[in-house]
Amino acid sequence: MDAATLVAFDEGWEGLTLHCQRREGEQVNIRCQAMIAADGRFSSVVNTIDHSGQNGMKLFIAWQNLYEARCDIEPGF
Known part of the structure; x- marks a missing residue:
């Protein structure tokens, strides 16, 4: 089982x-990212x-900004 999960x-x-x-x-570190469709850059929260x-x-993430969203789990430090 992973230490954290997208629920x-x-x-x-x-x-x-x-x-x-x-x-x-x-x-753990949990990083959620959303790709902003207008400029192709990722806006992320760590x-x-x-x-x-x-x-x-x-x-x-507002729908008008949503192109792609993902949530990555990283090991703790």
Whole structure:
């Protein structure tokens, strides 16, 4: 089992929300990215999940900006 996982894609009227969650006791980096269609660049959010009690993250992407979205799990440091 991975230390963290993408748990949901919520599709709403205004956009897409990526939800990521870590396994209890694990430290990982969760990076969610959205490719902006207009210029082809990635807008990304990096969040380190640690033992502070925070166990997830989410990233909202408006439909007009969404070309591609992905969520990558990286080992902790």
